Amino acid sequence: MSKIAVRGGHNFACPGASAIIDETTEDRKIKDVVIKYLKLAGEDTLDVTPSNCGENEDLNYGTNAANNAKADLFIPIHFNKAYDSYNGKIGSEVWLNPNNATSVAVGNRIVNKLEALGFKNRGLKDGINGEHLHDIKASNMPSILVEVCFVEATEDVSLYKKLGADVIGKSIAEGIVGHTIGNAIVSTPIKFRKLIKIIKQTPLIDAGGANIRTFKVGDEVTAVDEDKNWWILPAGSISKVNCQEVIKTSTTKPITAANTSKTAQYGVVTASALFVRSGHTLTSTKLGTLDKGTKVRIDNKVDNFYSIYYGICGGFVSADYITLL
Known part of the structure; x- marks a missing residue:
């Protein structure tokens, strides 16, 4: 059993991207589902999402909480934006340290799971040498930042709404653990323990x-x-x-x-x-x-x-x- 820290990106006082859908609103939905299914899979799971706060506090809260808990994995959940508007699909991607084998393995499983749902696979992005993302650099454990889809892309958002947060979050959780997760917490009558x-x-x-x-x-x-x-x-x-x-x-x-x-x-x-x-x-x-x-x-x-x-x-x-x- 692993200890996995999960956070929703940004907060409502320091909001993320917004277009057809709002990043902060939607990443909370996905974050909650991911945590639900990780717990269902038997993983020790922590919610390290900050409450409303400023940018610096927001950035530090998740990584500090994950580091202090000595988590084995850190999974920030985000949505992306590249244009004011976009007619079509852009897709899903994951940001990580490309030199960390665990990050690469988990990241590939996640983008492959999202691709299987119908999202365009944008692959793995370098969060160390490229964008220098805080969540990747400041975490002591492998950090895999998931960009579910693009908030302004019409086909991305249409697919996101069609599938719903539960289906998408479950696929991300299965990508994290590397196996199928059941849908029900208890499906068998209890005769003893x-x-x-x-x-x-x-x-x-x-x-x-x-x-x-x-x-x-x-x-x-x-x-x-x-x-x-x-x-x-x-x-x-x-x-x-x-x-x-x-x-x-x-x-x-x-x-x-x-x-x-x-x-x-x-x-x-x-x-x-x-x-x-x-x-x-x-x-x-x-x-x-x-x-x-x-x-x-x-x-x-x-x-x-x-x-x-x-x-x-x-x-x-x-x-x-x-x-x-």
């Missing part, structure tokens, strides 16, 4: 037999059901041969028809940043963090932890920092 440790590299297989992603040795996931030789996760299945059960995180008694129809329970995070863990102890592996005010759907309570719907495998959060709604 068992913490499973990967002892041999193994694929997560969806209902159609496709490889969603690959877990490496040492990864921990939460199974919610089982079927002969398979542990069933919310978004797919993994072979029992490549795993071992670590601890039972809640009752293995199947959920009955009487309690599967109960009203969904939700809570809101009260801590400034709340760790999501793989089990119901403070020593369990950290899967990610939730910001203050985040609304979560709760499955049940185990000791002083709530099991919640999170990512592809679910997770646990301390009940001390959740207010029930």
Whole structure:
């Protein structure tokens, strides 16, 4: 699991490009979707988008936050503009350090994903020796700045509106992680929660037999059901041969028809940043963090932890920092 910092470009006090659509408005939409799908993929994801502020503060906020968090990747989201108006398509591009192999690999995947949606592929742009972009130069980790499309190009904007932010943001997220991301957080009924440790590299297989992603040795996931030789996760299945059960995180008694129809329970995070863990102890592996005010759907309570719907495998959060709604 990587730690990925994502930001929307500019802010409403220091706005970006504007023509048929507005950059700041739209990059926030894409940024939110990218973060949603990265979390769904199980990545530790941080939103380092500034609030309204001046240009210098805006530039420094994202890179400083990413650097302080020791992120593995930094993904600024932008829209571009070259003309006052343009009848036709201009396309998508990514700015990065061309000498960084990780940046080049991720950048190529992103522009290829956007090309597959119908945007013209403008390729990778040198953000070090050419434009000297702050986000590329000031970040301690590989930084991949995405220019989704051009705000004045009629065909770019038409395609953008046709596809919508969710489709585009999901494609960018899949380009970042390098694999397909499922559309639903939980698609399998929860009969129990068992913490499973990967002892041999193994694929997560969806209902159609496709490889969603690959877990490496040492990864921990939460199974919610089982079927002969398979542990069933919310978004797919993994072979029992490549795993071992670590601890039972809640009752293995199947959920009955009487309690599967109960009203969904939700809570809101009260801590400034709340760790999501793989089990119901403070020593369990950290899967990610939730910001203050985040609304979560709760499955049940185990000791002083709530099991919640999170990512592809679910997770646990301390009940001390959740207010029930």
